[in-house]
Amino acid sequence: MAQNSRKKPNILVTGTPGTGKTTTSFSLAEATQLRHINIGELVREKNLHDGWDDQFDCHIINEDLVCDELEDLMEEGGNIVDYHGCDFFPERWFDRVVVLQTDNSVLYDRLSARGYTGSKLSNNIECEIFQVLLEEAKESYPEDIVVALKSDTVDDITRNVASLTDWVRSWQPKA
Ligand code: ADP
Numbered sequence: 001m002a003q004n005s006r007k008k009p010n011i012l013v014t015g016t017p018g019t020g021k022t023t024t025s026f027s028l029a030e031a032t033q034l035r036h037i038n039i040g041e042l043v044r045e046k047n048l049h050d051g052w053d054d055q056f057d058c059h060i061i062n063e064d065l066v067c068d069e070l071e072d073l074m075e076e077g078g079n080i081v082d083y084h085g086c087d088f089f090p091e092r093w094f095d096r097v098v099v100l101q102t103d104n105s106v107l108y109d110r111l112s113a114r115g116y117t118g119s120k121l122s123n124n125i126e127c128e129i130f131q132v133l134l135e136e137a138k139e140s141y142p143e144d145i146v147v148a149l150k151s152d153t154v155d156d157i158t159r160n161v162a163s164l165t166d167w168v169r170s171w172q173p174k175a
């Protein structure tokens with residue numbers, strides 16, 4: 001199938017853990033009827049990993065297995081992919097790359113509430129301070145499809161979902 005022959009767009013929602021990817025993706029999926037794919041859950045359910053990383057306290061994701069698993073769905077289109085990384089997905093998969101960003105002190109409280117402590121907490125706060133995911137997105141995708149959105153409050157989520165829903169509704173398949 002030719003590149004971009006999909007009839008519905010694919011959106012990547014990325015950002016530091018705790019910035020609201022899953023909350024935003026869930027709500028956007030409800031509003032648009034697109035399919036929400038939470039990569040972390042997919043990796044756990046289908047064992048698309050190479051074991052557990054004790055240092056970072058997470059699965060060692062097998063990027064090739066994840067990409068193989070998703071290829072058909074992505075070709076079909078209509079997906080919202082939710083993950084705190086973006087450099088290993090094929091560039092051609094996405095029509096929009098959303099990078100959620102959260103104020104450091106707000107993020108600190110959110111991740112603490114999630115039980116993060118010590119280096120797991122400070123690593124993620126640093127990741128946000130240095131805009132690691134925004135840089136990764138800009139290096140991996142055309143600049144005109146990458147958009148950074150503030151995700152500090154519930155109102156931000158409402159606004160982001162509304163503007164992304166408008167974008168989905170006006171999206172046209174490439175001729
Ligand atoms: P991620 O998937 O990026 O790790 P989540 O969507 O799981 O983030 O959100 C983490 C926590 O922060 C949840 O309890 C969620 O309700 C809260 N949260 C996320 N984004 C916002 C926001 N913009 N305003 C208020 N709370 C938020």
Ligand code: MN
Nearest residue numbers: 021022023082
């Ligand atoms: Mn999540």
